[in-house]
Amino acid sequence: DTGVSQDPRHKITKRGQNVTFRCDPISEHNRLYWYRQTLGQGPEFLTYFQNEAQLEKSRLLSDRFSAERPKGSFSTLEIQRTEQGDSAMYLCASSLARGPREDTIYFGEGSWLTVV
Amino acid sequence: QKEVEQDPGPLSVPEGAIVSLNCTYSNSAFQYFMWYRQYSRKGPELLMYTYSSGNKEDGRFTAQVDKSSKYISLFIRDSQPSDSATYLCAMSTLLLGSARQLTFGSGTQLTVLP
Numbered sequence: 355d356t357g358v359s360q361d362p363r364h365k366i367t368k369r370g371q372n373v374t375f376r377c378d379p380i381s382e383h384n385r386l387y388w389y390r391q392t393l394g395q396g397p398e399f400l401t402y403f404q405n406e407a408q409l410e411k412s413r414l415l416s417d418r419f420s421a422e423r424p425k426g427s428f429s430t431l432e433i434q435r436t437e438q439g440d441s442a443m444y445l446c447a448s449s450l451a452r453g454p455r456e457d458t459i460y461f462g463e464g465s466w467l468t469v470v
Numbered sequence: 471q472k473e474v475e476q477d478p479g480p481l482s483v484p485e486g487a488i489v490s491l492n493c494t495y496s497n498s499a500f501q502y503f504m505w506y507r508q509y510s511r512k513g514p515e516l517l518m519y520t521y522s523s524g525n526k527e528d529g530r531f532t533a534q535v536d537k538s539s540k541y542i543s544l545f546i547r548d549s550q551p552s553d554s555a556t557y558l559c560a561m562s563t564l565l566l567g568s569a570r571q572l573t574f575g576s577g578t579q580l581t582v583l584p
Contacts, residue, residue: 358513385569396476396558396574397514402565409566445513449569457570461506461513 356380358462360446366468367436374432375465379448386429387459388421389445390414397445397461403429404451436469443467473497476559476575485584489546493559493575496540500561502570503535505544508556508577517557518544549582556580 359378367373379386384405389397400419402410405426415421418436423429433440443464449457476493483489491505502521506514518533520526526533532545542561546553556577562570 385567387569389572394478395576396474396560397572398574399571402569402571404567404569409569410571443511447513451567451569457568458516458519459570459572460516463513464511466511 358446358448358460360444360462360465362465363463364466364468366470369438369469370435372432372434373436373467374430375444375446375467377429377431377446377448377462379428379446380450380460383448383450383460384426385449385451385457385459386423387447387449388429388431389447389461391443391445391464392441400431400444433467436467438469441467441469471496472576474559474561474573474575477578478576480579480581482581482583483549485549485551485582487549487582489544489549489553489580489582491544491546491557491559491578491580493542494540495542495561495573497561497563497573498540499563500573501564502562503533503542504560504562504572505531505533506558506560506574508558510555514558514560549580551582551584554581 388400391397403423447461504519534543559575
């Protein structure tokens with residue numbers, strides 16, 4: 355168990371460029387989540403996958419954002435035409451569905467995005 | 471008004487002090503209550519979770535939930551400099567497939583002085 359892995363850890367991009375973040379969940383975890391965290395705030399839910407199916411998307415996830423989880427393993431989060439307001443830490447998390455009271459969510463270290 | 475309100479701090483205490491961190495919430499649909507610890511520029515780390523009113527103890531940490539008052543607390547006994555971090559309360563509702571959507575407070579920054 356190596357934990358949730360995210361790549362890259364830091365990304366600086368110019369406004370208007372596209373960026374992609376990758377997340378590798380804990381092995382065998384079937385649930386994968388993306389959250390966004392800005393300075394001084396708690397993480398906010400963006401989207402959730404159970405296996406390869408994207409089951410929920412937040413209203414925060416505009417049309418410029420797309421997430422995929424092919425084959426139910428790793429996931430990617432792509433932001434198109436980045437804006438300065440997209441600057442944040444993007445957190446991936448995963449959990450194993452054993453039951454509603456045994457669904458501990460583990461977070462990765464996050465991917466910091468700075469849009470200049 | 472946010473669904474989860476957390477005392478922002480910052481909070482600075484001497485080593486060995488008892489620390490009390492608090493959150494209130496407004497959504498009665500919240501079912502599970504968690505505390506995460508987050509070190510600077512790192513991801514949140516789960517400390518404790520509970521789903522019922524009352525106290526839950528784990529070592530130096532005690533989580534307290536009062537559903538009737540919509541109030542949760544985390545107590546840290548014998549605080550150590552290594553406890554210096556941002557503490558986030560989180561509460562969950564259910565998503566499709568019975569997964570949890572976490573709603574976080576804004577975090578309380580704690581510094582324990584040696």
